[in-house]
Amino acid sequence: MIGFSFDYYVCDTIEEAVDLYGLLSLNGKRVLYFNGGTEILTFADKNRIEFDAVIAVNQIPELKIFTLDDDALYIGAANTLTFIANTDVFPLLSDSCPFVADHTSRNKITIGGNLCGKIPFKNAVIPFFISDTTVIIANQEGIRNEPFLEVYNNGLHLQPGDLIVQFIIPRRVLNLPYYTQKLRKIGEFGYPLIGLSLVKDQGKLKAAFSAVCKNAFRSRQVEDALNDDTLPLNKRVDRAIHNIPCSIVSNLQGSAPYKKFVLKQQLVEALTQLEGE
Template sequence: MADIERYKTPTSLAEATEILRAGNVTVLAGGTDLLPQTQAGRVHFQPTLMNVRRVPELQGIAEEGAVVRIGALVTITELLESALVRGRLGILWQACDHFASDQIRNAATVGGNLCNASPAGDTLVPLLALDARVVLAAKPDGAVQTRRVPLAEFLLGPGRTCRAPTELLAAVEVPLPPAGFAGEFYKHGTRPGLDIAAISIAAGARRDGAVLRDVRIAFGAVAPTVIRAPRTEAVLEGRAPDAATLAAAVHAALGEIQPISDVRASDWYRRELIGNILKRVLTHACQM
C-alpha cells in the first residue's frame, strides 16, 4: 500500500478543488468502499488523502425548480428519510431501501456510490432511469467552475468515470419526473439489501389511459456500466402493456444487455432474469 503523505480536510468547495488542482488526490467521503478496497490492494492511495466531509456545498437535498439537487455527501439514510425523495423519486427511494445495511447506509454517500461506478451500483440504476446528471466542480484558474454531465456519459466502465482527477463530484441533479410517473426498482438477491445485485432493474412510466408514456428503463449488472435501455423504452412508449408488447420489450431488452458470467451469476441466468423480471416489474408498474 502506498503511503498517504498528506491528509487534508477542506471546509469549502473552493478549498477542496484547490487541493485537487495540485494533483495526486484520493477523495474520501463515506469511506465504505475506500478502506476495504485499499486494504485489499484493489485501490492505491494517492499521496494526498482529502476528506471532503466538511465541505458544506456538498451537503443537502433541495428542490430547485424542476430539479432535485442531491449533494454528493448525502448519505443513503438521508435519502431514505427525505420526504421529497420518497414522494417524487420513488425508484431511487426503493433502491436506497435495498442498499446494503443500516450501518453502511448511514455512512455511504450518493457521491461515493456514483464515483465507484460499479456496474451493479444500487443508486445508479434509478438515477440513470431518472435522467440524472452529475455536477463536477474544478478550479482550473482561480475560480470554481462546474460542468454538468449526464449520468450515462459520466459512467465509462467498471470503476471508471469521466471525472478528471482535478474534479470533484459536487452533486447529482435529478429532473422531477412528470406527474403520475411511477415505477419499481428490483434487485435480484436473497437478502433485502445486503447483496450485490446479480441484476437490477429500475423501470417507470406514466399511465395515459391504456397506454404507457415517459417510459424509463435502466439495468444494473448486465453491462460494464449500469445502462439505459432506449430500444426497450421505445417498444413500450405509447403502447398498452399487453402480453405482446411485454414480449417485444423483453426481446428488445435482451438485445441491449451484455451480461458476463461471474461468481454471482452466469450470463445465461442474467438474461433469463432480465426477461422474467422486466415483465414482472412492468406489470407491477402498470398497476400503479
C-alpha cells in the first residue's frame, strides 16, 4: 500500500500534459508522467520513490499510434509490450518485448515506460539501439525529434518535463537478419543475466547489450571488433568484449567473469548465425 498522498491528473492532449507538468513543477511539486504505471506503483509501494502528482498520458492519441507507411513504422509510447509482441511488423521488437517481466505485467507495461523507467534492463527497447530509430519528444518548448542513441545510451538523457511521444523506425530495417537473446540465471522470469541483440545491416553487424554493464548500451568500438573480418571469429569476439566501454557488473544474477563467459558464447552463436545468412 502506498503510504503517501498524491494528485492524479488525466490529460487528453500532449500540450495539456506538458503544460500541466510545467505548472506543477513551478509550484514545487514532484511530478511524474504515468503511462502503464507498473513501476511507479511498485516503487511507491516499497517506498523507493515519492511524488506529489502523476499525469496520466496513456490516452493521448499520438501516444497510442501504431502505423506503418511506405517509409517508416510509427509506435506510440503508450503501446503495451503485449500488444507489440503480438504484431509481426518488426520481428526483432516483437521477439524482444516478451523478455520483460511476465505476461500479466506486460499487459500494462508500455514501450515508453520500459525506456524511461528506473529499472536498468531495457530489454524491450534494445532493438531501437540498432535500428536507426528516431524519438519524438514533447515539452513546453514544443516537439523535437532526436536519434534514439542521443536519448538513451548507457543511461537516459532527457530533460525534466520531456514526454516521449513516439518511436519512428525506418521501414528498410524492419526485416533485417537478427539475433536476440535474454538469458536468466534460472527459470523463465526475473532479471536477466545478460541480454543482447544484433542485426546485420548492409553487411555490417550492429549490437546492443543489456544487463552486462550498469546500463544498456551500444558501442562502436565493440562493433568495429565484431566486423573485423581479418581476425578469426573467436578473436573478434574476445576483442569485442575487451572493448566494452563500461565495467561488467557482478550482481545476484551472476559474477562479472561468468557474465563475460556467457556473453562470449552468445556472441559466437550470434555471429555464426548471422554470417551464415
